[in-house]
Amino acid sequence: MNTAEMEKYFNPEEAEKKWYDIWDKGGYFTPTVDYSKEPYSIMIPPPNITGKLHLGHALVNTLQDVVIRMKRMQGYNTLWLPGTDHASSATEAKVVDMIKKEGLSKDILGRDGFLKRAWEWKEEYGGTIIRQLKKLGCSCDWTRERFTLDEGLSKVVQKVFIDLYNEGLIYKGERLVNWCPCCHSTLSDIEVEYEEEPSSLWYIRYWAKDKSFYLDVATTRPETMLGDTGVAVNPSDERFAKYIGKKVVLPIVNREIEVIADPFVETEFGTGCVKITPAHDFNDFNAGKKHGLEIIRVIDEDGKMTDLVEKYKGMDILTARKLIVDELQELGVLVKIEPYTHNVGKCYRCHHTVEPMVSKQWFVKMESLAKPAIDVVKNKEITIYPERYEKTYFHWMENIQDWCISRQLWWGHRIPAYYCKKCGKIEVCAEKPTKACACGCTEWVQDEDTLDTWFSSALWPFSTLGWPEETEDYKYFYPTSTLITGNDILFFWVARMIFSALHQTGKIPFHKVVLNGLIRDAQGRKMSKSLNNGVDPLDAIRDYGADALRFSLLQGLSLETDTRYSMDRLDIAKAFINKLWNSAKFVLNGIKDIDYKTWNKADLQPEDKWMLVKLNKTIKDVTEELDKFEFGVALQKLYDFFWNDYCSWYIEMVKPRLYDENASSKKEAAYVLHYGLTTILKLMHPFLPFVTEEIYSRLSEDDTPLIVSAWPKAKDLEYSAEYENIELMQYFITSIRNVRANMNIQPSRKTALIFVTKEKGAFLKAAEPIFQKLAFAKSVEIRADKTGIPVNAISIESLVAAVYIPFEDLVDIEAEIKRLEVEKEKYEALIARVDNQLKNENFLAKAPADKIEGERQKKANYETLLASVNERLIALQPSKSA
RNA sequence: GGGCGUUUAGCUCAGCUGGUUAGAGCAUCUCGUUUACACCGAGAGGGUCGGGAGUUCGAAUCCCUCAACGCCCACCA
Numbered sequence: 001m002n003t004a005e006m007e008k009y010f011n012p013e014e015a016e017k018k019w020y021d022i023w024d025k026g027g028y029f030t031p032t033v034d035y036s037k038e039p040y041s042i043m044i045p046p047p048n049i050t051g052k053l054h055l056g057h058a059l060v061n062t063l064q065d066v067v068i069r070m071k072r073m074q075g076y077n078t079l080w081l082p083g084t085d086h087a088s089s090a091t092e093a094k095v096v097d098m099i100k101k102e103g104l105s106k107d108i109l110g111r112d113g114f115l116k117r118a119w120e121w122k123e124e125y126g127g128t129i130i131r132q133l134k135k136l137g138c139s140c141d142w143t144r145e146r147f148t149l150d151e152g153l154s155k156v157v158q159k160v161f162i163d164l165y166n167e168g169l170i171y172k173g174e175r176l177v178n179w180c181p182c183c184h185s186t187l188s189d190i191e192v193e194y195e196e197e198p199s200s201l202w203y204i205r206y207w208a209k210d211k212s213f214y215l216d217v218a219t220t221r222p223e224t225m226l227g228d229t230g231v232a233v234n235p236s237d238e239r240f241a242k243y244i245g246k247k248v249v250l251p252i253v254n255r256e257i258e259v260i261a262d263p264f265v266e267t268e269f270g271t272g273c274v275k276i277t278p279a280h281d282f283n284d285f286n287a288g289k290k291h292g293l294e295i296i297r298v299i300d301e302d303g304k305m306t307d308l309v310e311k312y313k314g315m316d317i318l319t320a321r322k323l324i325v326d327e328l329q330e331l332g333v334l335v336k337i338e339p340y341t342h343n344v345g346k347c348y349r350c351h352h353t354v355e356p357m358v359s360k361q362w363f364v365k366m367e368s369l370a371k372p373a374i375d376v377v378k379n380k381e382i383t384i385y386p387e388r389y390e391k392t393y394f395h396w397m398e399n400i401q402d403w404c405i406s407r408q409l410w411w412g413h414r415i416p417a418y419y420c421k422k423c424g425k426i427e428v429c430a431e432k433p434t435k436a437c438a439c440g441c442t443e444w445v446q447d448e449d450t451l452d453t454w455f456s457s458a459l460w461p462f463s464t465l466g467w468p469e470e471t472e473d474y475k476y477f478y479p480t481s482t483l484i485t486g487n488d489i490l491f492f493w494v495a496r497m498i499f500s501a502l503h504q505t506g507k508i509p510f511h512k513v514v515l516n517g518l519i520r521d522a523q524g525r526k527m528s529k530s531l532n533n534g535v536d537p538l539d540a541i542r543d544y545g546a547d548a549l550r551f552s553l554l555q556g557l558s559l560e561t562d563t564r565y566s567m568d569r570l571d572i573a574k575a576f577i578n579k580l581w582n583s584a585k586f587v588l589n590g591i592k593d594i595d596y597k598t599w600n601k602a603d604l605q606p607e608d609k610w611m612l613v614k615l616n617k618t619i620k621d622v623t624e625e626l627d628k629f630e631f632g633v634a635l636q637k638l639y640d641f642f643w644n645d646y647c648s649w650y651i652e653m654v655k656p657r658l659y660d661e662n663a664s665s666k667k668e669a670a671y672v673l674h675y676g677l678t679t680i681l682k683l684m685h686p687f688l689p690f691v692t693e694e695i696y697s698r699l700s701e702d703d704t705p706l707i708v709s710a711w712p713k714a715k716d717l718e719y720s721a722e723y724e725n726i727e728l729m730q731y732f733i734t735s736i737r738n739v740r741a742n743m744n745i746q747p748s749r750k751t752a753l754i755f756v757t758k759e760k761g762a763f764l765k766a767a768e769p770i771f772q773k774l775a776f777a778k779s780v781e782i783r784a785d786k787t788g789i790p791v792n793a794i795s796i797e798s799l800v801a802a803v804y805i806p807f808e809d810l811v812d813i814e815a816e817i818k819r820l821e822v823e824k825e826k827y828e829a830l831i832a833r834v835d836n837q838l839k840n841e842n843f844l845a846k847a848p849a850d851k852i853e854g855e856r857q858k859k860a861n862y863e864t865l866l867a868s869v870n871e872r873l874i875a876l877q878p879s880k881s882a
Numbered sequence: 883g884g885g886c887g888u889u890u891a892g893c894u895c896a897g898c899u900g901g902u903u904a905g906a907g908c909a910u911c912u913c914g915u916u917u918a919c920a921c922c923g924a925g926a927g928g929g930u931c932g933g934g935a936g937u938u939c940g941a942a943u944c945c946c947u948c949a950a951c952g953c954c955c956a957c958c959a
Contacts, residue, residue, distance in 0.1 A: 587918080636896075840940090
């Protein structure tokens with residue numbers, strides 16, 4: 001124990017620097033494989049290298065740190081493996097922006113030149129978020145840090161791609177894909193976000209060549225009509241049955257297209273006739289394929305019109321739309337325009353409208369991969385917290401589509417596929433083929449595309465451990481224990497890790513998945529740059545400290561819901577840390593001259609035992625709640641225990657013993673104070689690592705830092721009698737304070753004589769110093785009964801004890817009578833309620849016996865107490881009139 | 883269109899498998915500078931638990947329904 005006086009205030013900045021350095025250099029973050037110890041491993045959700053720490057990162061990483069710190073203290077061999085994600089499209093966009101400022105472009109630099117710049121960018125900015133995680137206190141093993149595009153991981157990605165291709169689970173196919181003209185790349189289904197937009201529904205008339213009939217179609221995209229290759233009606237729709245198989249002429253381009261029947265057409269919507277543009281609509285593509293319709297592209301990769309009609313060539317979509325509608329109007333085939341609101345797909349990165357487009361792309365075949373991934377969650381090999389997300393997961397997995405993995409970007413893992421320059425034959429292999437193609441050609445060209453960034457993230461839990469080599473780390477730490485991440489990437493990442501891990505390693509990637517919600521502003525809005533309502537965690541750390549930031553994120557946290565965050569959470573956090581600091585200051589100072597290590601169990605006082613029981617309960621609660629990932633509840637229980645039980649009650653109760661030179665059980669008080677605070681620091685350490693370590697370093701008797709000290713264990717204690725007595729004493733103290741405050745006794749600290757009676761009177765008498773300290777007692781006098789106690793007294797009764805405080809000049813009779821009358825009414829109401837219950841025959845017939853007995857007991861107790869109140873009222877009446 | 887979540891004190895939220903007088907923090911008000919802490923202490927006020935109906939001896943808790951807000955999935959052109 002360090003007996004030097006503690007500083008007035010905790011200095012977060014100093015402690016953060018000092019302790020992070022000691023922990024890191026001490027190697028506490030870095031496990032070594034040791035089969036005598038049980039492993040516990042967490043893989044960080046790798047933040048993007050473009051990222052700057054925001055509150056969401058701060059939260060998810062604090063959660064991981066809380067878990068890993070607790071497990072470390074519980075004796076597990078813990079690994080929290082950190083790293084970053086290359087984030088293909090986000091990073092590429094940043095680099096493009098950067099070179100644009102120099103007047104450069106991807107085309108000018110070329111692939112190699114561009115990648116050189118991208119790597120430079122990564123070296124310069126990619127470490128930012130890692131440094132910020134360290135400021136938060138994250139106890140990651142930095143010696144094992146990985147990057148999704150580093151050499152080892154790139155090899156894994158390549159191997160997995162080649163294997164899946166050889167197994168027939170990756171294929172290249174011409175399909176309709178989501179295309180972002182702004183990013184100039186494909187997107188997977190889940191990278192498209194739908195937004196409602198007001199638009200119009202245009203009705204266009206398609207005449208038969210001989211004008212014998214016409215069909216009206218309704219569309220939200222009139223410009224795509226140039227690429228129509230059919231009109232579809234529902235086969236059961238009698239209105240149009242006679243036209244099926246006939247042809248109509250497409251206006252403007254004057255192409256004849258066939259009328260087909262397909263059940264996907266809703267007879268109720270629009271006119272019941274749908275124009276079919278297989279090149280630019282998912283339904284139309286499927287229908288076109290089914291009916292063998294031609295695919296004609298209207299829109300190109302830049303989101304401009306193709307050369308189908310010369311005058312529209314190169315035009316952007318909205319301009320072309322307007323002109324085409326005008327032309328249709330002139331041709332007299334625009335029937336009507338209705339206002340219409342519909343959902344438009346947007347790119348999740350740049351928010352540009354996504355164009356469905358026919359393209360030849362690489363896909364992962366999902367059907368056979370999805371099934372085992374569903375099973376491991378169904379049979380609870382993997383548990384998801386909160387549980388309800390399992391349903392979401394199943395729904396998605398059961399309806400999963402093939403995954404488009406090729407991206408027309410340069411920053412990422414280049415697809416290991418080579419094409420014969422002459423015949424186009426595909427070879428999928430790690431290195432450029434040296435052999436000649438069957439056609440005799442020896443020139444091979446590598447696919448220009450890279451892989452979806454999530455393809456490499458999906459392999460993260462095992463690629464980071466050295467798989468496919470049977471490395472020591474892989475054998476020991478895999479499958480990992482728990483994955484903690486935001487619920488927004490359940491599909492993007494979690495689901496894909498599960499099926500990838502099962503297929504590649506034959507094992508689950510992790511046992512538990514913990515999903516946290518979003519952090520919103522005080523009004524419940526998303527934090528965004530445009531609203532400028534974000535809280536910068538680095539500002540919070542600078543102004544309040546990392547511990548305060550962590551506390552502010554965890555307090556009241558529930559995984560079930562999003563969190564509303566406002567700056568006053570930081571003030572609450574700071575107040576709490578200050579309280580912790582001050583309590584430690586008091587304890588250290590109070591016990592420094594006491595040889596508490598030679599304490600005697602036999603000399604423990606009732607309040608000591610009460611404290612130990614409460615402490616035990618808290619150890620149990622906090623551990624259990626954290627095991628359930630109930631971070632908010634765990635912290636709340638610890639908060640309440642520390643602030644109320646330990647500080648407000650226990651410290652106050654033992655002060656008389658510490659201050660009194662002659663007190664007989666000083667050692668025991670000092671011991672329990674020390675032991676209690678030590679335990680609190682341990683339980684609190686995962687939440688507030690820095691301040692707890694700082695205090696512990698001054699309080700602890702050995703050199704082991706708190707970060708690797710043993711997590712507290714609850715003990716078997718038989719102190720229920722003492723516990724009950726202290727609770728009773730607290731009832732009286734609270735009641736006395738209550739009465740005094742309500743009667744506005746002046747001066748408020750004026751002391752008074754206290755008489756105690758009934759069976760627990762002796763115990764209360766023994767607690768006299770506590771009553772003096774906490775209930776303004778002059779002294780506590782024990783009496784066998786009321787005889788001899790002045791009638792004019794405030795009375796507080798329980799079943800087992802009674803307290804009388806003579807009025808003297810404290811209060812007048814009127815006030816006490818009034819108070820007793822309120823008491824009387826309260827008991828009468830309670831009795832009436834119980835009475836009612838006990839008169840209810842149904843209750844008596846159907847409620848369990850112990851419940852009925854409980855109600856009877858309650859009634860008897862209330863009646864006893866009511867009788868006392870009445871007796872007091874009667875006793876006081878004569879005095880009043882006198 | 884389908885699914886999920888939320889709705890409890892002015893604000894942020896606890897209240898598990900139905901059973902004492904529905905809790906905490908913040909805010910408000912009163913009193914208090916007692917030798918850890920005014921980033922404190924002691925007290926007080928404040929809720930017919932979103933509406934309605936139901937099951938039950940008994941409902942904040944279970945069932946149904948409606949409403950508001952939010953999220954996810956689907957995409958009828």
